[in-house]
Amino acid sequence: MRLSTKGHYGLKAMFDLAMHYGSEPIPLKVVAERQGISENYLEQLMAVLRKVGLVKSVRGAQGGYILAKPPSEIKVGDVVRALEGPIAPLECVSEHEPAACEKVDYCISRDIWARVRDSIAEVLDSITLEDMCRDAQKNQMHNSDL
Amino acid sequence: MRLSTKGHYGLKAMFDLAMHYGSEPIPLKVVAERQGISENYLEQLMAVLRKVGLVKSVRGAQGGYILAKPPSEIKVGDVVRALEGPIAPLECVSEHEPAACEKVDYCISRDIWARVRDSIAEVLDSITLEDMCRDAQKNQMHNSDL
DNA sequence: TTAAACTTGAGTAATTTAGTCGGATTTAAT
DNA sequence: ATTAAATCCGACTAAATTACTCAAGTTTAA
Numbered sequence: 001m002r003l004s005t006k007g008h009y010g011l012k013a014m015f016d017l018a019m020h021y022g023s024e025p026i027p028l029k030v031v032a033e034r035q036g037i038s039e040n041y042l043e044q045l046m047a048v049l050r051k052v053g054l055v056k057s058v059r060g061a062q063g064g065y066i067l068a069k070p071p072s073e074i075k076v077g078d079v080v081r082a083l084e085g086p087i088a089p090l091e092c093v094s095e096h097e098p099a100a101c102e103k104v105d106y107c108i109s110r111d112i113w114a115r116v117r118d119s120i121a122e123v124l125d126s127i128t129l130e131d132m133c134r135d136a137q138k139n140q141m142h143n144s145d146l
Numbered sequence: 147m148r149l150s151t152k153g154h155y156g157l158k159a160m161f162d163l164a165m166h167y168g169s170e171p172i173p174l175k176v177v178a179e180r181q182g183i184s185e186n187y188l189e190q191l192m193a194v195l196r197k198v199g200l201v202k203s204v205r206g207a208q209g210g211y212i213l214a215k216p217p218s219e220i221k222v223g224d225v226v227r228a229l230e231g232p233i234a235p236l237e238c239v240s241e242h243e244p245a246a247c248e249k250v251d252y253c254i255s256r257d258i259w260a261r262v263r264d265s266i267a268e269v270l271d272s273i274t275l276e277d278m279c280r281d282a283q284k285n286q287m288h289n290s291d292l
Numbered sequence: 293t294t295a296a297a298c299t300t301g302a303g304t305a306a307t308t309t310a311g312t313c314g315g316a317t318t319t320a321a322t
Numbered sequence: 323a324t325t326a327a328a329t330c331c332g333a334c335t336a337a338a339t340t341a342c343t344c345a346a347g348t349t350t351a352a
Contacts, residue, residue: 173296192298203297203298203299207296208296210298
């Protein structure tokens, strides 16, 4: 039941962009340094986020990344799903096209994992990047943004 | 955010034992066949469950496994934790001795993963093997027990 | 005595993870 | 026009994890 670094780093990067929403595009290099993530690796994650339409990129000098939508319209669940795939403790209870179980009719444990899936999704979909920014300000984070 | 087959198979096996609680010990071979799990692999999982005190083994011919406690006293969370380790979407929010984050003071995303962890734990700890058996009976599972 | 069972430890192919690296392309600034 | 700052793209890889298999040993009911 572990999140990979994709979702972990990806959310950090999105939060970083959210904290600077409205200003110039932020170069990957800056985000990576600020969040302590390998620049090369983050590159891959941003490519996914761009293709999914969560961020926009500006190429060339003075370029960088910006959120494609205001922070209030981006849920944590959107970011996690983009990078980790559909929420699914098991294949057979995947949010997206659940794979058929061997037991077609009924499976006890499936119900349990479906409940786990839903409870995860409920948390992730109830928090937006704006919420994160608000909480960050409330906790008056001094040193840069993490 | 995927469960490995350890937790998946382990829970199936424990449910199988719960469905036969009170009678003779059930040989691994029977559980494995009934649940469609590799016998050799399940062997390893049962060893863990035994060391943790969730099942008892009876060696020798006519031996097998039985639950160490009544189904009402075994939570799904107990089984999952035994086989998958402490619930922890990320190391830094592990139920058991969370690893120190790089940012000692505060980390926004940590709060989120802690909430995810708690919501998973709440589901898994609210269901006992007895609950599973009751649901199984309610759904009148005809073909063996799965 | 035998066969059914658990016990233990080693080994392993396939997959996933968490990256690295090199080079191409775009564009603001000089 | 040149340069430097960026994104973009695809290939590559070491290490860890997963999901097993297998062999040999021990225990015990029949």
